[in-house]
Amino acid sequence: MIFPDATRAYPITLPNGDSHPGTVFLNQVIDNPRWEVGDYTYASDFDPPEDWARHLAPFLWPSQPERLRIGRYGQIAHGVRFITSSANHAMDGLTTFPFPVFDSAQIADYHPDTRDTVIGHDVWFGFGALVCPGAQIGNGVIVGAGAVVRGAVPDYAIVTGNPGQVVRMRFDAETIARLLALAWWDWPPETVAQAVPALLSGDVDALGQCAP
Secondary structure (H helix, E strand, O other): OOOOOOOOOOOEEEOOOOOOOOOOHHOOOOOOOEEEEOOOOEEOOOOOOHHHHHHHOOOOOOOOOOOEEEEEOEOOOOEEEEOHHHHOOOOOOOOOOOOOHHHOOHHOOOOOOOOOEOOOOOOEOOOEEEEOOOOOOOOOEOOOOOOOOEEEEOEEEEEOOOOOOOOOOEOOOOHHHHHHHOOHHHHHHHHHHHHHHHHHHHHHHHHHHHHO
């Protein structure tokens, strides 16, 4: 098996030798300073955009105060969107109409919500999932197709629906604790490459034997 090269913008090579333009390693194609993306996290799209950062997080301008943090080995399907905090309107007044955004002297200081959106490692976002401002999604989470996720999601949960609900945990509490302790996503790539059979088989004992 060929382990992916984290420095390739287009990491999938088709059988004819061409690079697949619809799948990218995000940290190789995004230069927005409000994004923080770990190695090997990819996004796929049927109609690849010119600007992946604007496509995936349309409200996260480089000048905004919040950040979008995504860990390593993430998987982001077509149609996923991250609605970050700058999309929110103030709700503590008598109206939610954002008058300051229409005033060039005030727009730069108008930040009714500045929460970061934080995504853990090895998180899979299914087709069309929507992540709301300030979401805190743990490691190993699966976000189902079309789910609308807000708030905190625990490690290794499966979330579906609108509003997103935890329908079950992927593993029992002991296995989750072992996986979090092993933190395989922090291992050197050559170690992860050796651990791939254990990762794909679900053998936690074998994974532990691969630990550096």
